[in-house]
Amino acid sequence: MHRGASQTHGNGATLTPRSSAGVTPRHRGAVPGNKARDAAEAIWMGIEGSPSKDAQLRRSRVNGRFMFTVVGLAATVLLSLAVLSNSSTSAASWQFHSPQPDSVVPGRRHRKLEREPGLDQEQFSAGDGDEEQHSAGAGDQEQLSAGDDGGGKVEGGDADTAQDDEGAETEQRLAAGAGSEGLIDSSGAETEQPIDADTQQGAAEAAKEAHTSKQQQQEQQQEQQQQKEQAVAVGEAAAQAAEQSAVQAAEVDTQTAAAQAAEQAAAQAAAAEQAAAAAQAALDDGYEQEQQPDAPGHKAKRRKKSAYHRALERCVTLACLQEAAQQERYKGQFLFPHFFILGWQKSATTSLFHHLKDHPEVLMPVEKEPEFFSYDCGYDARGCPPEMQQEYIEETLHLSRALRHNLNRATFEGSTHYAREGQRLTPNGDTFAASMYKVLPWVRLIASMREPISRYLSMLGHNLDKNTYTCLNKHDSLFKCLELELPWNNYSMPIQSWLDAFPKEQLLLLQYESLTAEDKEAEHLTAVKSFLGVDPKLPAVQLAHSNTRADRLGHAPEGWPMLKWQYERLIEVVRPDVDSLADILTKYGLADANAWVAEWEKAWQTNLDACTPDGKCSIQ
Ligand SMILES: Nc1ncnc2c1ncn2[C@@H]1O[C@H](COP(=O)(O)OS(=O)(=O)O)[C@@H](OP(=O)(O)O)[C@H]1O
Structure with a gap:
């Protein structure tokens, strides 16, 4: 199902040549001083x-x-x-x-x-x-x-x-x-x-001489x-x-x-760098010209900034972004910000983030998980401290960079805590999802969901690896920990809240198992990019396999030990939420609910099949 082997992310495949010296050793003889x-x-x-x-x-x-x-x-x-x-x-x-x-x-x-x-x-x-x-x-x-x-x-x-x-x-x-x-x-x-010619005068001497x-x-x-x-x-x-x-x-x-x-390679890298710099310079030139349209001899090469562009230039608050969004913009200009990866944790969000940040029509944020609306705003998008709003807009999302690209690039961020808290109530009675809609009603949302027991185990491993709090600190057995915590980590309630707050067209739900299956990955990635309105064929690379537990541990993680009846019980615990989610998927026409559920049932069955006859399992 999942790809076993780690892939190297395209971004990281960089030979940093130490030097781009232009003379090869082949000709070095002609270079004094070598x-x-x-x-x-x-x-x-x-x-x-x-x-x-x-x-x-x-x-x-x-x-x-x-x-x-x-x-x-x-x-x-x-x-x-x-x-x-x-x-x-x-x-x-x-x-x-x-x-x-x-x-x-x-x-x-x-x-x-x-x-x-x-x-x-x-x-x-x-x-x-x-x-x-x-x-x-x-x-x-x-x-x-x-x-x-x-x-x-x-x-x-x-x-x-x-x-x-x-x-x-x-x-x-x-x-x-x-x-x-x-x-x-x-x-x-x-x-x-000569010996034969002169024998008359001393043949003996000659003979002796000849002998000598x-x-x-x-x-x-x-x-x-x-x-x-x-x-x-x-x-x-x-x-x-x-x-x-x-x-x-x-x-x-x-x-x-x-x-x-x-x-x-160094020369090619240098050339690419130069081309990028030239492209950036050309872009900046365009702005210069737009900014000085009355300069003598000026002939505008590019059209004037859109009203939206001009309105955004002044923005340091979320309210300003919203106000600006009422202004006219050119075709191809993205609203700012354009989309969020909401979560869920441990559902290949990092791989997806990397894939999208490498898209030529996408601008990545300064960090993968700013968690601005969750941590800085306390899960209330309308309660974000003003000075933090400015920082978020300018330093995390890079508004000025988006403007420099004439808003032709989609700006995004991905904070995995957003998804799970969609239903959380804010002080004024809205859900977190609703407060988000009130601030950024245009934003598109992507949420990836993984089979709930395996997702929770991956998160548990993540926290153990990082030595942070886990439910194992609270409960003395893994089974107890999962049995009590899983119901609180459901999908259906938050998803329903996001769907209550946003038009369903603005929400894309992905199933982790399907997204990361080799035979379905391309189809899903195309769907993601079409949903975002960017070229679905780019970047022409596979989804990376990032942020794996194996990478953190340095070896493949062992399965979690559990008894068969315990695992069966956990399936019972998550089953109602899976069914509710299936209902939502069907109701909103967001996915084929039967196929979705069948995928997770397959994961459960695989774990059950691997249990020993005496009922000991190793849960992946
Ligand atoms: N392409 C692909 N195929 C299969 N599996 C993949 C892929 N990309 C990420 N992963 C697995 O997703 C887990 C990490 O998810 P996240 O990046 O969302 O984690 S995080 O919440 O951001 O920390 C992590 O799961 P575990 O290894 O089980 O912990 C990754 O291995």
């Missing part, structure tokens, strides 16, 4: 939560880069040693005959620096160059390590580039080694030729082989480091995406 990075990281930390995790990640990124740099440098040194140990011809050959991509030409980085005078040294060494700068210098070990200090996507790109270039560089080193080997072989072949030369060649080959192996090992280590770097960079990239999403 303000954008700080802002994006603030958002990122806001989403990811733990700053220690961020710190860890940053540390590991730096470590990875450091490792990568050290390993890279070592590889370069070893490679240089390998190259230097070859003949100068070989080195020259490698330098000049092997076509190298721009990215691995030594000195490239310095040329890049010269080409971009705007990019200062600090920026460069901090890795603040853009992606092009990184890839341009990626073959240069120094530049790789410099670029690695950057972050975000730049790092990601950098690490990828580093990995690719590192692999390419290793291959080039190997190719260089292979090239050198080829040269050595051919030089060996050359060495053999061969030995030297072999030693050189061995040495080069070792250096090659070392270079390969270093290259592999560098590749590993680059891979690690790439993984970290990918992680950073994911977080960057999250930060970007947050930033986008």
Whole structure:
């Protein structure tokens, strides 16, 4: 019947981005001072939560880069040693005959620096160059390590580039080694030729020399082989480091995406805020113009205030509101206030309140339950202290805000004690309901009613949770408490009083069980908004499930322990009131009384069915 799971109210689903910084980490390399990075990281930390995790990640990124740099440098040194140990011809050959991509030409980085005078040294060494700068210098070990200090996507790109270039560089080193080997072989072949040509002059010496030369060649080959192996090992280590770097960079990239999403959301929120401010400003402008219709060059964009509007502007008393209500108003202007949620307590009034306050044509009061007519006026709407009337009109209902909206928004409040006291007599003999009618005869009233035993138990739980007075303080058993109190908490008497005081068209009665049933909720909400004269399709959200006992307790409440005969007795206690209510519903044509009663009978039966065979029940 009721939805079990709590819903989050739409209003509360707000990501408050910490910052709306406009520069994403993806481009932060282009921002001196990295303000954008700080802002994006603030958002990122806001989403990811733990700053220690961020710190860890940053540390590991730096470590990875450091490792990568050290390993890279070592590889370069070893490679240089390998190259230097070859003949100068070989080195020259490698330098000049092997076509190298721009990215691995030594000195490239310095040329890049010269080409971009705007990019200062600090920026460069901090890795603040853009992606092009990184890839341009990626073959240069120094530049790789410099670029690695950057972050975000730049790092990601950098690490990828580093990995690719590192692999390419290793291959080039190997190719260089292979090239050198080829040269050595051919030089060996050359060495053999002169020996064959000059044997006349000292074949033995030549043979000895050739032997020595061969030995030297072999030693050189061995040495080069070792250096090659070392270079390969270093290259592999560098590749590993680059891979690690790439993984970290990918992680950073994911977080960057999250930060970007947050930033986008922040930008959207800011835009929405701006639009709202602009709308408000436009509204205020309209009023300015209306207030100065004779100003030179003035051309009224909006029509003049209605007589009702002008009359209301002076109001600080309820009597004034009533007097003003006699004045003409434009179509679409709501009387002030437009409606009340009367109650009953524990009948989903909070959920309904939230749903209606989120309606674009509705203005919410400053608090959900001002209880002005009950507490401040002592349940006599005509006996409200004048200074409190002013406060109620201006500070609780916000008359000036309603006027600012040109009375095109419905103002309301919801005080759950109003409904149950409809029949209470005021000093001058009126009921509370009648006194309300005398003060605000136009106001529309909504009352929600829940199966009486379960409603009372919910209220009992509410008071127990809040440690306030409950009937359990007066009676020593739950059963006694309910048996004696329920008759005083009936529906029919107050409802009859409200109907005696107000035209039935101004009263909407809702049944809690039906209102909160998933398959009927939409229909009821539409009926509520049609009754109020606002767009029935808005807000396009479900009814929230607010103010639950489970939320207050932190766990699902257990049923109230009771014996079966006791529960049956309580049904007998409430039955006459339920029947009277059914009669009223039928008499005034307010609802299908049979369906209404059947719903509550179903609730009773569900509880009875759950009792154990030995007659112990757990009442929900
Ligand atoms: N959508 C929906 N579906 C089912 N039940 C709902 C829903 N919204 C509110 N509720 C239940 O209504 C109880 C709170 O009612 P109120 O907000 O009127 O309470 S209060 O008088 O304003 O304190 C409270 O009942 P208990 O949990 O039994 O105490 C809420 O759980």
